[in-house]
Amino acid sequence: MHIEHLSLTNFRNYARLELSLPKKPIVLHGDNAQGKTSLLEAIYYLATSKSPYTSSDRQLIHWRTEGEVLPFTRMVAEISNRQSPLQRLEMTLMLDNTSGVNRYKKHIRLNGNDKRVMDVVGLLTVVLFLPRDLALIEGSPSDRRRFMDTTLTQVNRAYAESLDKYEKILPQRNALLRRIAERKSSAAELAYWDEQLSQSGAIIIAERQTFLRELEHKAQANHHALTAHQETLSLQYQPSFLPTVEGNGQLSFDVLGLDLHRELTADAIQPQFADQLKAEQRASIERGVTLSGPHRDELRLLINARDCGLYGSRGQARTAVMALKFAELDWMRDHLGESPILLLDEVVAELDSKRRAFLLERLDETIQTIVTTTELDIFTESFVQRAEVLHVEAGQIVQGTPH
Template sequence: MYLKTLHLRHFRNYQEQKIEFNAAKTILVGNNAQGKSNLLEGVELLATLRSHRMARDRDLIRDGDAIAQINATLERANGVCDLTLTLRRHGRRSVAINGETVRRQMDFLGVLNAVEFSSLDLELVRGSPEVRRNWLDTLLIQLEPVYAHILQQYNQVLRQRNAFLKRSQESGVRSQESELAIWDAQLVTAGAKVIRRRDRAIQRLAPIAAAWHGSISGSTEVLQINYAPNVPIGKDQKEEVAQAFLGKIQQRSAVELHRGTTLVGPHRDEVELIINQTPARQYGSQGQQRTLVLALKLAELQLIEEVVNEPPLLLLDDVLAELDLSRQNQLLDTIQDRFQTLITTTHLGAFDSQWLNSSQILFVKSGEISM
């Protein structure tokens, strides 16, 4: 797939900017806080309808404006299409394909595929379990767009069940067992779908990431990625996940009523990253942690390409500065012209002449782009 044009209107610090991409690699050069990352964020939103910065829609709209719009022309094996995302400060976002409004967001997802790699991704190793869940969910949305709907359903039931538990806690009434049973059943139904898909995704991703990790580390380190669901899962997943989930939630119901919140479910899952049988967050240097994150990102690229039968876009946000020379070379050699790549940087020193000669170079200053 190839991103031909990107048009940003009132998005972040862009008033009105249209970019035409004319090379497989585009390098965006500029000082910090000029809008380089904002441009990549616009592409990421078209791919996943999520921002890795976890921004709210109103934070994405330029100060003083009511609406922002991101528009792109994308060329894929089956033809060219036009994508539009409209963000509203006081209202719901909307999406359109070829000018036709799309009612279900999952029908918009999967048209553009992209993998973002930024300095924030080092939190995948060092950060909380929530960071790793968000990473896995964003990947899953691209592998199976229906997952966005499944996750939304789960989170909605979770919010409603938590509200019920909170009311029960505050009122001190413990007699609404029949209503709690209804919320339990709904949470189990939605949550089991989340668990099964997360498990399947990690099973597919883990061996690819381990192979990349071995390659980058010179086979000196062994990477394991384990899905550690809050609800234990067995071999016969379909029946066992739901039964185990229901059993555990019923077992913890008294504690949940006391605390006023849901303590069981995929919102408490963990993804374990293990190097040489030691948890990665406790292991070694920042360089080794960066190797792990680089392996994860290369594995994402490969897995998405295998699933959608086209190479996704690669968005590299100021990440070369975080990598030493050997890891930079590993990444740049892997990319070549296989993936359309948008790279942000504050200077061109990290690139050799061959890369520079085969790349489109754009300069970004105060939300304006020049050649």
């Protein structure tokens, strides 16, 4: 997969950008605050319909549009992938105040035809690697859930739809729990929401289990390469609701989490999850929140069977994350039949020479990669030779480094 051309209008500090991109490593070089991260953000947005940094679309629109009647931003990518030599994906965010409140509406078009977010899943896929990912292991469980979700939603449409549904149902169920506590609604109303939540939730749990099983294998191979076979990485999925193979509703309190190799389908998980929601109904009403489900799942990384988050050194944690991120890339490539686009923001500067060499070796013309940097000399001469260097300054891009 390859973005041949990117056009931006009023995106962050890019008033207008027309940029053709080669299918080889691209180094985006420039001083601070010139627009390197913003360019990666636009590509990430086109792939996932979300910014990795903000949930407020307004922030993405260039300040120069302030005061305009209908401020908007438009991102367009011309993509060539396995399915098609050239497709034009266009996303526009525009102020819509027809209902009296200011909202930003998203319009998606593919080759000129209107589409919904779900229609364009998998068309453009990315792996984004940021310095903050290096802290994935020390970070919060929600960071690790986001890691699973961004990877899975781009490749697996059933997952994307289930997650979307789950995230819509959960706050509605929680609101109902609070109304029941205030005696404004009856507990009988929960049955409908439990059915809905357990259906989408069961698909999420089953798909996360399969994903982590496949990912573990790839992450282990990368990790062996990075540690010269001294250490073994494994993944541990700890779903907040732990289904059992027997399906007898008996909850296991096995802290080891869900065995990734046990065969469990969404159909087997769903009734157990529904039973659990019912069993904890009273406590949920008291607390006003849904107590178990994929929104509370946890992913742990183990090194030689010990929890890296608890016992690992900082260097071990970074190596484990490197192994995981490249496993993500390999996993997506296996499922898509082609490589996603790799976006590396400032991450190279954060790595020591061994990890840097591991990373740069893997960047070749089969993966369209964009790596940002303020310093060119962190790269080896041979890497710069085979890369395309683009220089960014105040929302403008020129080829090569200025002298």
